[in-house]
Amino acid sequence: MINLRYREKGTVIHRLNPFCKLAWVVSVFVLALVLDNPLFLFLLFLSTLPLVLTAKVWSEWTSFMKFAVYICLAIIVINALVSYRGEHVLAVAPFSIPVMGTPTITLEAILFGIAMSIRLLAIISAFAIITLTVNPDDMMLSMIRMKLPYKSVLVTSLSTRFFPTLIDDVERISDVQRTRCLELDKGRLPQRIKRSMSVIIPLLSNSLDRTVQVAEAMESRAFGSGTKRTFYRDIRTSRIDIVTLILALSPCALGILMLILGYGDYQYYPTLGGMNLSGLEWAMLPILALLVSSVVPLAFLKRRVDLD
Amino acid sequence: MIKIRDLTFYYGDASRPALQDVNLDIEDGEFVLVTGPSGCGKTSLCRCLNGLIPHFYGGEIAGGLEVQGLDVMRHTTREMATRVGMVFQDPENQLVSMDVQREVAFGLENLAFPRDVMAKRVEESLDTLEISGLRHRQVHELSGGEKQKVVISSVLALHPDILVLDEPTSELDPKGAEDVLSIVRRLNDELGITVILVEHRLDRVVHLVDRMIVMDKGKIIADGNPRAVLSNGDITSIGAGVPPIVRIVQRLRDNGVNVDNIPLTVKEGRAMLKDIFMGARGSTLSHTESADNGRPVIEIDKLWHAYPEGITALKNVNLRICEGEFVAVMGRNASGKTTLVKHINGLLKPTKGKVIVSGIDTRRATIAQLSRKVGFIFQNPNDHIFADTVEEEIAFILKNLGFDSGEIAARIDEMLEMFALKEFRKRYPRSLSGGERQRVAMASVLVARPRVLILDEPTRGMDYRLKSELMRFLNGYREKGNTVVLVTHDVETVAEHADRVVLLSEGGVVVDGNKRDVLSRALFFSPQINRLVQAFEKYGVPNNILTVDEALDILK
Numbered sequence: 001m002i003n004l005r006y007r008e009k010g011t012v013i014h015r016l017n018p019f020c021k022l023a024w025v026v027s028v029f030v031l032a033l034v035l036d037n038p039l040f041l042f043l044l045f046l047s048t049l050p051l052v053l054t055a056k057v058w059s060e061w062t063s064f065m066k067f068a069v070y071i072c073l074a075i076i077v078i079n080a081l082v083s084y085r086g087e088h089v090l091a092v093a094p095f096s097i098p099v100m101g102t103p104t105i106t107l108e109a110i111l112f113g114i115a116m117s118i119r120l121l122a123i124i125s126a127f128a129i130i131t132l133t134v135n136p137d138d139m140m141l142s143m144i145r146m147k148l149p150y151k152s153v154l155v156t157s158l159s160t161r162f163f164p165t166l167i168d169d170v171e172r173i174s175d176v177q178r179t180r181c182l183e184l185d186k187g188r189l190p191q192r193i194k195r196s197m198s199v200i201i202p203l204l205s206n207s208l209d210r211t212v213q214v215a216e217a218m219e220s221r222a223f224g225s226g227t228k229r230t231f232y233r234d235i236r237t238s239r240i241d242i243v244t245l246i247l248a249l250s251p252c253a254l255g256i257l258m259l260i261l262g263y264g265d266y267q268y269y270p271t272l273g274g275m276n277l278s279g280l281e282w283a284m285l286p287i288l289a290l291l292v293s294s295v296v297p298l299a300f301l302k303r304r305v306d307l308d
Numbered sequence: 309m310i311k312i313r314d315l316t317f318y319y320g321d322a323s324r325p326a327l328q329d330v331n332l333d334i335e336d337g338e339f340v341l342v343t344g345p346s347g348c349g350k351t352s353l354c355r356c357l358n359g360l361i362p363h364f365y366g367g368e369i370a371g372g373l374e375v376q377g378l379d380v381m382r383h384t385t386r387e388m389a390t391r392v393g394m395v396f397q398d399p400e401n402q403l404v405s406m407d408v409q410r411e412v413a414f415g416l417e418n419l420a421f422p423r424d425v426m427a428k429r430v431e432e433s434l435d436t437l438e439i440s441g442l443r444h445r446q447v448h449e450l451s452g453g454e455k456q457k458v459v460i461s462s463v464l465a466l467h468p469d470i471l472v473l474d475e476p477t478s479e480l481d482p483k484g485a486e487d488v489l490s491i492v493r494r495l496n497d498e499l500g501i502t503v504i505l506v507e508h509r510l511d512r513v514v515h516l517v518d519r520m521i522v523m524d525k526g527k528i529i530a531d532g533n534p535r536a537v538l539s540n541g542d543i544t545s546i547g548a549g550v551p552p553i554v555r556i557v558q559r560l561r562d563n564g565v566n567v568d569n570i571p572l573t574v575k576e577g578r579a580m581l582k583d584i585f586m587g588a589r590g591s592t593l594s595h596t597e598s599a600d601n602g603r604p605v606i607e608i609d610k611l612w613h614a615y616p617e618g619i620t621a622l623k624n625v626n627l628r629i630c631e632g633e634f635v636a637v638m639g640r641n642a643s644g645k646t647t648l649v650k651h652i653n654g655l656l657k658p659t660k661g662k663v664i665v666s667g668i669d670t671r672r673a674t675i676a677q678l679s680r681k682v683g684f685i686f687q688n689p690n691d692h693i694f695a696d697t698v699e700e701e702i703a704f705i706l707k708n709l710g711f712d713s714g715e716i717a718a719r720i721d722e723m724l725e726m727f728a729l730k731e732f733r734k735r736y737p738r739s740l741s742g743g744e745r746q747r748v749a750m751a752s753v754l755v756a757r758p759r760v761l762i763l764d765e766p767t768r769g770m771d772y773r774l775k776s777e778l779m780r781f782l783n784g785y786r787e788k789g790n791t792v793v794l795v796t797h798d799v800e801t802v803a804e805h806a807d808r809v810v811l812l813s814e815g816g817v818v819v820d821g822n823k824r825d826v827l828s829r830a831l832f833f834s835p836q837i838n839r840l841v842q843a844f845e846k847y848g849v850p851n852n853i854l855t856v857d858e859a860l861d862i863l864k
Contacts, residue, residue, distance in 0.1 A: 006406070008444060136406045161406055164448045175655055176691045179684040180752065181676040181708035198704065201694035205738060209690075210401050217402035219364055221415035221462065222389035230420045232413030232430065 005060075005164065006136055012299035013055035013129075017241040018138045019145075021130055024248040024295050028126040031255040031288070037266040038115040039275065043285055045122040047292035048129065054296050057132040064128040065121070072117035079113035080105050085269040086112075112268040136160045141235055150229070158214070166207070173202050240305050244298040251291045258284065310334040310357065310470070310502075313372035317352060320367050326352040328526040330371070334504070336469070339496045341513055341534070342506045343548050344523035346742055346771045350506045353523070354474045357504065358392035359385040376469055389415060393463035395473040397769070399455035408450075409434070409443040412462045419466070433465040436499075437491060451641070453484020457491065464495070470502040471495060477507065478769040481641045482797050489513060508771045511551035511800075511836060514538070515572040522548055535570040549772035552800060552836045553577045556856045560584070560863070574836060578843045585844040588862045602630035605760055605791050606652055610661035613647055621647040623815040624661070631759070634782070634792045636802040636823070638833070639812035645795045648812065649762045652793065653682040666759065679705065683758035687765045689749035693737045698729055701737050702752045709756065723751040727781075743774045750781070760791045767798050779805050803827055803835035803854040828852040 008014065013021075031044055052061045084101060086108025093103035134142075140157040144150055174182075177198045184196055218224075237245075258264045263281050267273035312332040318325050327349050334340055342350045355361040359380045362369045373380040376391045396402055405411040412433050416426045434440040437457045442450065450458065456476055463471065473492060477485035493516045496503045507513050514520065520537045522530040524546045530537045537543065538554045541562065550558070553574065557567050565584065571577035606629040613622040621644045629635055637645050650656040651663045654670045654677075663670045666681045686692065695701040702723050706716045724730045727747040732740060737748050746766075754761070761782070767775050783805060786792050796802060802809060802823060809826040811819040811833075819826050828838050829851055838854050845851045853859050 005448070006446070008407075008446065137410050157406075158404060161404060161447070165400060172686070173691045175650075176686050177694075178655065178675050179653055179679060179686075180692075180705045181679050181756075183674075183676060183708070195708075198694045202691050206690055213396065213398065213401035214404065216360060216364060217394070217396060217459075218404060218414075219360065219385045220358055220389060220394040221466065222386045222418040223414075225386045225389075225418050225420070227420040229417050230423060230426070232410055232417055232423070232426050234423070 006132060006134070007060075008135070009056050009133075011055050011133075012303050013051055013296075014133050014135075016133075016295065016299045016302065017237060017244065018134050018142045018235060019237065020241060020244045020248050020295060020298075021134055022142060023245050023252075024292075025126045025130050027249055027252040027255070028292065029123055030252045031292070032119045032122045034255045034259040035119075035264040036115075036268075037264045038111070038118060039277075040264045040285065040288065041115060041118045041122060043289050044292065045118055045125060047289045048122060048125040050293045050296045051129050051133075052125070054299070055129065055133045057129070060132050061125070061128050064132075065125065068121055068124040072120060075117055075120070076110065076113035079116065080109045083109040083112065085109065087270045108268050108270070108272055111272060115266075115268070137233075138235065141231060141233065144231075145235065162210075162214075165210075166203075169203055169206060170199070173199050173206075176202075238302075238305070240298070240302050244295060244302065247291065247294050247298060250294075251288060254284075254288060254291060309336055309374075309376060311372070311374040312356070315356065315371035315373055316369070317356070317361055318368040319352075319365060322367070325526050326367075327356070330526075330528055332521070332528065332531075334502065336502055337496070337500045338519055339493075339503045339517045340505070341510075341517040341520045342504060342523065343508055343510060343520070344529075345508075345546060345548065345773050348523040349526040350523050351474055352526075354394070354472050354504065354506060356380065357470065357472050358388040358394050359383060360394075386418075389468075390419070390466050391468055392470045392472060393466060393468035395456070395459055395463055395471070395476050397475045398479045399452060399459050400479075402459045403447045403455060406446055406448075407443075408439070408445050408447065408458050411447060411458055412465050414462055415466045429465045429467070433461040436464060436495070437461040451484060452480045453487050456480060456484065456488050460488070460491065468501070470504065472504045474506045475508070475769070476505075477509070477512070483640070485509075485512065489516070508549050510549050511553070514551060514554075522546070534572060538570045538572075549775075552856050553840060556837065556840075556859055557581075559856065559860055563860075565863075574839045577840045581840070582844070584863065585841070585849050586847045588844070588847065588849050602632050604628050605631045605666055606793075607664040608648075608651070608661070609664070611648075611651065611658050611663060612660035613644075613651065613656060614659045621815050622651075625815075625817055627810065627817065627820070629791060629793065631791055632786060632789050633808055634786050634806045635794070635808045635810060636806035637793060637795045637810050637812065638797065638799075638802065639818075643812040644815040645812055646764055647815075649684075649764060649793060649795055652760065652762055653684045654678045655684070676709065679758065680709070680756050681758055682760045682762060683753040683756065685750060685753055685761065685763045685766055687768055689742075689745040690738075692749040692752060693745060696736060697734050698724075698732045698737050698740075698748055699734065701748055702755050704752060705756050719755050719757075723755050726754075727751045742770075743777065746770075746774065746778070754785075759789075760793065761785060762793045762795075764795045765797070766794070767796060767801060775801065799827065799833060799835050803838070824852045824854065827854055 028044065028048065035041055035044065052058060081103065084104040084106065086106030088107035089104055090107055091105040096102040136157055140153050143153045182195055182198055184192060263284055310333065312330055315327055315330040316325050317327040342353065344350055352361060355365060356373055357375055362381065363384050375388065403411055405414060409430055412430045413426055416429055434443055437460060439457050439461060442454060477488055480488065489512055492503055492505060495501045505513065514534050517534060519532065520534040521528055522537060522543055530540060530543065538550065541558050544550050553571050557570055560567055567580060569580060571580050608625055608627040611622055611625040614620045625648060637649060639645050647656060651658060651670065652665060654673060654675045657671055665678060668678065670678065693701060695704060699720055702720050703716050706719060724733060727750060729747060729751060732744065737745060740748065766778060779801065782792050794806065806823050809821065809823045810817055811826060827834055829842060835854050837856055837859050841849050841853045841859060842851055849862060853862065
């Protein structure tokens with residue numbers, strides 16, 4: 001079961017300004033897209049780990065990543081099956097498919113699939129860290145500060161709020177229907193779908209009732225009054241936060257620079273390019289890793305500064 | 309100050325009025341209890357007070373409605389928010405933020421209070437409810453009682469003059485309910501806030517209030533001092549849940565015994581009824597015959613259960629239940645009650661130990677196989693209901709079990725007859741009233757003719773009339789030699805109807821015995837009548853009397 005619930009753990013990463021964390025995710029995302037070299041991508045993935053450890057969200061993060069690994073396996077298999085470019089042929093099918101040609105599994109296609117997976121893992125890891133360490137209410141506030149309309153942000157935050165409730169509902173209603181001999185894993189598909197209605201219909205009707213009640217309760221606490229609303233908590237951005245923000249964005253700038261200079265490129269097809277990196281590129285590797293994980297020491301520094 | 313004049317209201321498509329010719333004046337600082345059977349209009353009355361009717365729930369409205377000098381017809385709910393605070397039944401559906409302190413600030417944010425004022429008000433409201441320790445907690449981690457306190461606190465932050473609470477305790481366990489009610493009382497006593505409280509468990513609140521209003525079919529049928537209102541025996545007949553201690557006095561008066569006043573608490577009852585009980589004959593009640601010599605139908609042997617998350621919910625439970633027994637399973641929240649009964653129909657399988665039902669080991673049987681032996685009724689009938697017609701709803705389990713259509717039709721007819729649902733055969737079950745839906749849910753389980761029926765807190769949120777209807781049915785079912793296992797917090801119901809009580813704590817059985825032994829002479833777990841007669845033991849009154857009928861028998 002994927003565990004996505006935010007928990008207040010009070011670590012330095014949890015306390016970090018949400019804008020810094022958002023900037024950091026943007027950086028990881030941009031780097032993952034501009035870099036092609038599997039070595040760089042793998043390093044990028046590794047650089048997200050210090051945050052996971054510092055934030056003490058290891059078990060939640062692994063439950064998340066387990067799911068991601070399944071997706072990656074699927075990517076590798078599908079890519080190997082449909083991409084016939086590449087010169088090192090490992091297997092050839094005894095038949096051919098019109099338009100696509102003869103199915104061929106090549107070493108290059110498998111390695112390309114693996115590199116794509118590492119790219120995906122780095123992105124998912126970064127998003128997992130954000131979901132697990134940014135208080136959803138803070139996330140909502142950051143969105144509003146970035147000038148997104150309040151009502152759309154509120155709807156998003158309400159769905160996060162009611163997600164656990166919905167899971168409870170599903171479990172409870174499934175229990176009820178199982179006691180009435182509902183066996184979802186038996187029979188043919190149309191029957192199964194028909195029978196699963198016995199869970200879906202009560203779930204939807206209950207949620208509909210719930211929606212009216214939530215609206216009623218919000219209305220009773222003056223929701224939607226004409227005046228521009230204020231916010232109880234504010235995201236205070238101190239000087240150290242701005243430094244962190246800049247550092248969190250720096251890998252992004254570096255990535256764009258590398259894209260222009262052509263560093264981090266890699267050739268997969270038709271034959272794999274070698275790992276003959278220039279001296280500058282070798283130097284880029286540790287710099288990149290350091291910049292991506294630099295938010296960790298800064299988060300500790302922030303706590304020191306806050307205490308003073 | 310609330311002034312209601314000849315108020316009549318019809319919901320959008322309703323043919324009968326939800327409120328009819330209501331006239332009501334409530335002074336500042338009053339503590340008013342509103343009660344009546346479900347569907348009597350008490351919720352609609354609450355909705356009028358802050359303008360949810362007519363602004364949120366449309367319909368046809370006539371009459372005058374003035375709250376704190378504002379005409380509600382012309383002021384929206386939002387404008388009323390700083391005058392009337394509303395707390396609803398289910399706290400789960402009133403909380404919109406992830407953490408507690410932002411929830412408390414929600415209303416203030418909506419009204420654009422400056423941040424320093426907000427900080428002060430949030431602090432005050434958290435302190436008033438004594439929940440400042442929860443301020444950084446996530447809402448989904450809180451217990452029901454804690455959630456409801458957060459709701460009250462967030463309403464209070466707007467400094468309303470009037471607090472309206474619509475059955476605020478019906479989703480809570482007794483401890484949570486007690487906490488919430490004592491806080492409401494304090495808000496009225498110490499802050500002078502006008503309180504309007506809807507509640508059908510009268511024994512919890514009737515001694516706290518200044519005034520009691522009883523409604524039925526959209527009309528106010530009684531209004532006044534609680535003692536005066538309760539002196540009127542008709543209240544019982546409309547289905548309000550009159551406390552046992554009041555019922556005994558009403559019945560004594562019917563029998564021509566003169567009792568000057570109506571007691572509202574056990575303490576008052578002991579003082580007022582002392583002379584009457586002094587003349588009682590001294591005999592000990594015999595135990596109702598126990599069904600212990602029947603054949604065992606449920607055998608639970610050294611049962612342990614651990615959930616995958618690592619919580620051990622049951623620790624070495626041994627239990628033998630015989631045919632024809634009516635067993636109540638009681639205990640605090642999270643004491644393992646639900647986990648235990650879910651083992652009886654195979655929804656959960658033992659981690660260690662075994663459960664045998666009618667000779668079948670549940671580890672080796674599917675839920676479907678067990679469903680013909682054990683029926684399970686959950687608390688909320690809305691979780692049961694999904695079909696287009698009542699008939700199909702009842703047929704569902706039989707179709708899953710592969711019955712032929714002739715048998716299905718015959719059994720449906722039998723169920724429709726038994727639960728008085730004939731006229732609803734082709735109706736859409738969700739359009740039925742709460743009580744009717746409960747009957748459909750029961751029929752849809754009992755149609756498989758199980759010999760054991762398990763009910764998980766079925767009476768939560770039920771009014772007195774529905775509760776007695778359910779209990780009448782369960783007694784009838786039991787008399788046919790079937791077994792009933794009832795999970796409940798409701799001591800009074802257990803005292804009246806069960807014959808054996810199993811008390812769980814921390815996943816183990818603490819007490820298991822005849823209800824007379826378990827429920828009498830206890831402090832918290834005794835029914836009101838037992839707490840009353842404990843004082844009269846010295847006059848030879850048996851100390852194991854549990855119900856009004858038994859007490860009256862002694863006095864004959």
